Amino acid sequence: MTAMPPTSASEGNVPRHLAIIMDGNGRWAERRRRPRIIGHRAGARTVNLVIDFCIEKGIEVLTLFAFSSENWGRPQDEVSALMKLFANALEREVDELNRRNVRIRFIGERVRFPDTILERMNAAEALTAGNTRLTLAIAASYGGRQDIVQATQSLVHDVLAGTLRPEDIDETVLDARMALADLPPPDLFIRTGGEHRISNFLLWQLAYTELWFTEKLWPELDTEALQHALDDYAHRERRYGLTSAQILEKSA
Ligand code: FPP
Numbered sequence: 001m002t003a004m005p006p007t008s009a010s011e012g013n014v015p016r017h018l019a020i021i022m023d024g025n026g027r028w029a030e031r032r033r034r035p036r037i038i039g040h041r042a043g044a045r046t047v048n049l050v051i052d053f054c055i056e057k058g059i060e061v062l063t064l065f066a067f068s069s070e071n072w073g074r075p076q077d078e079v080s081a082l083m084k085l086f087a088n089a090l091e092r093e094v095d096e097l098n099r100r101n102v103r104i105r106f107i108g109e110r111v112r113f114p115d116t117i118l119e120r121m122n123a124a125e126a127l128t129a130g131n132t133r134l135t136l137a138i139a140a141s142y143g144g145r146q147d148i149v150q151a152t153q154s155l156v157h158d159v160l161a162g163t164l165r166p167e168d169i170d171e172t173v174l175d176a177r178m179a180l181a182d183l184p185p186p187d188l189f190i191r192t193g194g195e196h197r198i199s200n201f202l203l204w205q206l207a208y209t210e211l212w213f214t215e216k217l218w219p220e221l222d223t224e225a226l227q228h229a230l231d232d233y234a235h236r237e238r239r240y241g242l243t244s245a246q247i248l249e250k251s252a
Contacts, residue, residue, distance in 0.1 A: 013234045015187035017061040018054060019209065021201055022046070023193030024217030037081040042219035044089055053226050054134055055100065061135045061183050065201050069109065069143030083117060086140070090120040094127065101133035107179040108142030137180060144203030151177035151204075178204050185209065188233045190226075192218045210236050 022043055029039030047064065054062045066086070072079060097104060104124045113121065121140070154177045158164035164173075175181060179202070186202060186209045194215045198206060212229045214221070239247055 014057055014230060015059060015210075015233055016184045017063070017186045017188075018059050019063040019065075019186035019189045019202060019206070020050065021065045021189075021191040021193075021199060022218040023191060023195060025219060027193070028217040028219045036078055037085070039217075039219060040082060040085055044085060046218055046221050047089075048093075049223065050221070050226065051097070051102070051134070051136065053223055055102075057230065059134065061137060061180075061186075063107075063137040063139060063180065063186065063202070065139045065142065065199075067108075067140045067142070068200060069141055069146055070200065072112070072141070083114065087117050087120065090117070090124055094120075094124045097136065098128050098131065101131045102128060103131040103135045104128045105135060105137045106140050107137055107147075108140045109146065110141065112141045135183060137183070139179075139201070142179070142201075144198070144200045147179050147202070148204055175204070180205055188212060188229065190214070190229055192216050192221050208238065208240055210238065 025039035025043040026036040027039070028042060029036050032038070050064075051062065053059075067082065071082070074082075094104065104127075106121050106125065110118055110121055151174055155164060155169055155174065159166055159169075185205050185207075189198075189201075189206055189209045189211050191197075191211075191213050194213070194217075196213050202209075210233055212232060214225055214229070216222075216225055237244065237247060242250075
């Protein structure tokens with residue numbers, strides 16, 4: 001992950017990497033007096049809409065928070081229904097995504113998934129590994145703190161093996177062990193559903209990401225709202241701790 005992407009904002013400035021917390025499926029269903037899983041099913045349709053949007057806009061990476069480490073603690077029937085939905089989506093969508101030149105990738109503790117799903121995740125990654133149009137990273141059983149823990153464990157392992165000196169550990173070295181290390185960092189973060197928090201998503205990777213929140217529930221998100229987020233992003237000045245004058249000088 002490169003430390004400092006371009007800073008200037010203009011009309012044509014499209015994020016390279018969009019990261020999304022898809023929140024509000026349950027409330028969407030409850031407002032219709034339907035079971036929560038109906039909201040998740042509707043949410044799966046929005047996933048397709050967002051993928052289409054990213055392809056059309058030339059966004060390179062889309063990272064979706066599909067299932068957090070903490071979501072395992074939801075009522076068992078909701079977890080089971082989500083697993084079924086996830087398995088069906090893998091079964092149904094992967095070939096079409098492959099045909100559209102989308103590379104699929106999963107981040108998170110995949111070993112916690114049942115074998116049938118785990119195998120489909122591995123197969124989807126293998127099938128689409130060479131695709132170049134859009135990288136779709138799905139955070140599944142993912143937690144930002146856990147991501148930092150696994151990176152730390154990996155560094156400690158190398159220190160104990162004598163292949164890494166503690167004094168050589170810096171931000172770049174740690175960054176290389178984090179999820180999504182080989183991709184540009186998220187430029188724009190969107191959270192639907194009205195909550196204004198990161199909820200243990202990409203804690204390390206979001207350090208300089210522009211944040212955008214909407215009251216719309218995930219199944220209600222449409223192209224107009226996505227375009228609104230992109231327009232807003234295009235007008236932001238990303239300073240990375242520098243001054244406006246310095247940023248102008250760099251981009252001159
Ligand atoms: C958050 O809404 C959503 C989830 C925990 C699951 C997200 C899953 C999908 C969008 C469908 C499948 C996705 C893929 C990638 C196959 P919530 O249940 O927390 O909503 P609430 O805050 O209204 O309760």
